[in-house]
Amino acid sequence: MRRTGNPETAADLVHEVFLKLQSIRTPLYSDGEARAYIYRMMQNLAIDHVRTESRRSAIIDGAQILFEDAVMSPEAIAISRDQLRRIDRALGDLPPKCREAFVMTRVTNLTHKEIAERLGVSVSLIEKYQLRALRHCRDFLANDLQ
Incomplete structure (x- = not known):
């Protein structure tokens, strides 16, 4: 407290x-x-x-x-919301620990070591999770636009 x-x-x-x-x-x-x-x-x-x-x-x-x-135009708001929905769908496809590690890195700015300690896994696995999440999002968004 x-x-x-x-x-x-x-x-x-x-x-x-x-x-x-x-x-x-x-x-x-x-x-x-x-x-x-x-x-x-x-x-x-x-x-x-x-x-x-x-x-x-x-x-x-x-x-x-x-x-x-x-001031965002209605069109810009709609585009932004659509992008967020696509990213959310991409992240939703990831395994839970992979998604959690990725979000922890991007949102809370924790180091890989800190995330590994919190999730009870190795730093190497956190690095693999990051790479997997980035590749998955890239591929998902590329395929989603086609």
């Missing part, structure tokens, strides 16, 4: 830690070790959340300044 400044966000992060704890296979030999491990997980999640939110705020603020006076 101290790091996020929001009780609902803090509760969500605690929930995420408990979900992650279910996948841990390494035994923790003492209560102190377990407490320290959970505390470190919470700190890392809170830091990631704060970073993501600050990036999101900066992007939104910058976008507002850039597009203050811009």
Whole structure:
């Protein structure tokens, strides 16, 4: 709560830690070790959340300044919505972990190492997921336009 400044966000992060704890296979030999491990997980999640939110705020603020006076035509709005629907369909075809890794990279700007830790897979697999997702989207969008 101290790091996020929001009780609902803090509760969500605690929930995420408990979900992650279910996948841990390494035994923790003492209560102190377990407490320290959970505390470190919470700190890392809170830091990631704060970073993501600050990036999101900066992007939104910058976008507002850039597009203050811009008004999209109905045609441009329809084209943008169509592009988003096509991208969403392309991402929907990906396996769940591949899609999640791709979205985490593009939206939250996490490193491959951070994503690998969150998903419980190797960095190499995250790199393969990224490549697969990019190729799939490229091919899907190319075929969708024809």
